[in-house]
Amino acid sequence: MCTVFDDVILHPKLRSSSGSSLCRDTFAKQTMRWPWSGEDDDPKKGGFSTWVASLKTTDWSTTFTEPRTLIPSLVLTISTIAGARLYKTYLRRIPTVNHIKPDYFRRRSLFGQVTSVGDADNFRLFHTPGGRMAGWGWLPWKRVPTKREDLTKQTLHIRIAGVDAPELAHWGREAQPYSKEALDWLTSLTLNKRVRAYIYRRDQYDRVVAQVYVRRWFFKKDVGLEMLKMGLATVYEAKSGAEFGTAEAQYRAAEDKARDRKVGMWAKPSLIQRLGGASTKAPESPREYKNRHTAADKQKKAG
Template identity: 55%
Template sequence: MQWPDWLWSRSPKGADDKQREAPAQDEPPYRLAGSWEKNMNQTDWSHYTSPQAITASVVTTAATLVLIRLYKTYLRRIPSVDYLKPGLFRRRSLYGYVTSVGDGDNFHLFHTPGGRWLGWGWLPRRRVANMKKLKGKTISVRLAGVDAPELAHFGKPAQPYGQEALNWLRSSLLHRYVRAYPYRRDQYDRVVCTVSQRRWLFFKTDVGYQMLQHGLATVYEAKMYSEFGGKEEQYRAAEARAKERKIGMWQEPGLLGKMLGRQKSVESPREYKTRMAALEKNAKTGHAK
């Protein structure tokens, strides 16, 4: 009977231990670094520091920041004048839906960023006409560069053509979409804006300019909060043409108008306000005496 060779072979002392410690040449790499369990719990940072991983991270972060900036600048709705930042004036426009017209030269605007492209006016939850409790969610807008005749309020009498100016503005803007170009905030927390309205798809009309053409307003004459958006000469020319044509508030009073006390000389809204302020001052002085 032949005995196995290993029984007769002799190795130097400690050779078996060295052989067990020395890895084989064809042994897998994970056996060289340690046990299988140990390698499973280690993190291979080379995957995160590769050029491809760094590039993907930078592109993703940049795209996220751009989208956030885009939303905050163009897509976030501005609920009221208190949310208008100074950086918006003279740089951006506000597209919105006119919810009410309170006077011949001001109205309330519900901001609808993105317009119809983002569903305003046709998606169920974005139909402004069906919304309730709009109080506190609109921006008060004052037409820039024009001054309409005053209505009766606070015990003061109405000016001629004050109601006509209000009716015209309501018929032109109420429950319609307009674009407003803001310039500043006035003393009554209104935003002074040039307002345009799209007609026949491609054409835009300047609402203030149209009021001057129809003789329903004068060029704004007050020194404070006067803004024209670079259209002062155009506005003054429109007012001059309305005077020449004697239309609107510039027309000669008829027999009925004369019976009602209307004079030939037209009192502008600025002159009316100055006269009313003088009367109030005299009345207070008289009471004080």
């Protein structure tokens, strides 16, 4: 005969065929379990229908208001919104002047690397938002391009606010005295350096007029102010469009001091220079130079 204990069939040596057949039938009706299985390992019947039924019986009004569900959801939502806002406000790169929003002017500053200096009072800036803290300069995908073709339509044309440097020779006009010295000085101070530009407005030449600072060791220097101190620029004197921020008085005082010290463009010609024909008159300012050539051009067109 057969003896069944729980799920295991124990049977002694069977002597009759009828008894053996009975044991086989009994064994077939039992479910043989895996030795390490448990009650929870039984196959679930009606999987989809059971899931649908559970949805109908769930109280959704309380499920999403439980702290264990609500708090992680709020944290994730707030973090996502804050991250997107942080990126758009502080980490989004501005490639050209056309990408600057109007409300940025007089409220924001742009940090970047100077890629070229084309004149004595303006240069090209590659915007690197966040600087090294955001990976610029050390992450492989955040490097400032060095090839000219890679910089096309990727830089901002910055015009240094509040100052006017001597004009270089261009458009058939002669160069002003100290124009090359001013260009060389600005190049040595800013080229391939990181600067911060406090932007004021967009001018008629699609340049960004900005007060520019460059860091030297532990101090930051106002580039325009330093040019005035060196006698390599004058205070900007156009009838309109002059931008100083809050530094106009400081700029004018720096120019007056440079005049008194006779440095840079305010220096008097030496004896040898006078013998060579150098003028002893007061130097022509960049504004006077532009006005003179503008008047001459108008006269040519009228004649």
